[in-house]
C-alpha cells in the first residue's frame with residue numbers, strides 16, 4: 001500500500017510537473033506572441049509615420065515650388081515689361097538720334113572726297129585754305145591738329161608719303177578731324193627733273209598706296225615739291241596740282257611773329273603755304289587760327305575752297321588760289 005501510494009504521489013507530482021511545464025510553455029508562447037504583436041504594431045505605426053511625413057514633405061515642397069514659380073513668373077513679367085519699356089525707349093532714342101544728330105564719325109563713308117568736303121559751310125563768308133607741306137611729323141602735326149580742332153577748323157596736308165608709316169597716328173588723327181590728306185609725292189622728288197613719265201606716275205602712285213593703307217582712299221590733289229611744274233608734268237599728272245598765293249616762309253624764318261606777319265593781309269580765297277615740320281609753325285597756327293576766325297574766316301580744305309568758289313578742279317591743271 002505504501003508503495004502504491006508513493007507511486008501515485010509520484011505520478012501526481014509528475015503530472016503536476018507536466019502541467020506546470022505546459023502552463024509555463026503556454027505562458028511563454030503567449031508572452032512571445034504579445035511581444036511580436038507589439039513589435040508589429042510599433043513597426044506599422046513607424047511605417048505609417050514615415051508615410052505621413054513623406055506626404056507632408058512632398059506637399060510642402062510642391063507648395064513651395066508653386067510659390068517660386070509664381071514669384072518667378074511675376075518677376076519675369078516685370079523684367080519683360082522693363083525690357084520692353086527699355087527697347088521702346090531705345091527705339092525713341094535711336095529715332096531721335098537719326099533725326100537730330102549726325103551718325104558717329106566712324107560710320108561716315110570712308111571715301112576721302114566725301115569726308116573732306118563739308119556741304120554746310122556759308123559760301124558768303126570769307127574762306128582761306130591753310131596748307132602744310134613736307135610732314136607728317138607727329139610732334140608738330142598733332143599740335144597743328146589740336147589748334148584746328150579747338151576752333152573747329154580744317155586744313156590740307158600735302159605729305160611726303162614715305163613718311164606716313166612712321167607718323168601714322170598723326171595721319172589717322174588728321175583724317176578723323178576731316179582734314180584733307182593730299183600728296184607731296186612719295187619721296188619729295190622734283191618732278192621736272194624726272195625724264196620718264198613712268199617715273200613721275202610712280203611717285204604719285206607710290207604715295208597714294210601709303211595714304212590708302214592708312215585711310216582707305218587715294219588723294220585728290222598734288223603739290224609738286226618746290227612748286228616745280230613743266231609741260232611734261234602737266235600732261236602726266238592725273239590729279240589737280242595745287243600751289244599757293246601766300247607764302248608764310250616759315251621754313252626760312254622759323255619765327256612765330258614773322259610767320260604771323262606774313263599772313264596778316266590774308267583775304268578770301270587765299271591758299272597759305274606752311275610746313276608741319278617746325279615747332280614755330282605750330283605756335284603760329286595756334287595764334288593764326290583764332291585770329292582768322294575772329295575776322296570771320298572759315299578755314300577750309302582745298303576741295304572745299306574750290307567747291308564753294310565754283311571752280312571745277314581738273315587733272316593736270318595748276319591752281320594758285322580760289323580767287
Ligand SMILES: [Zn+2]
Pocket residue numbers: 133134184188225226
Ligand atoms: Zn616740300
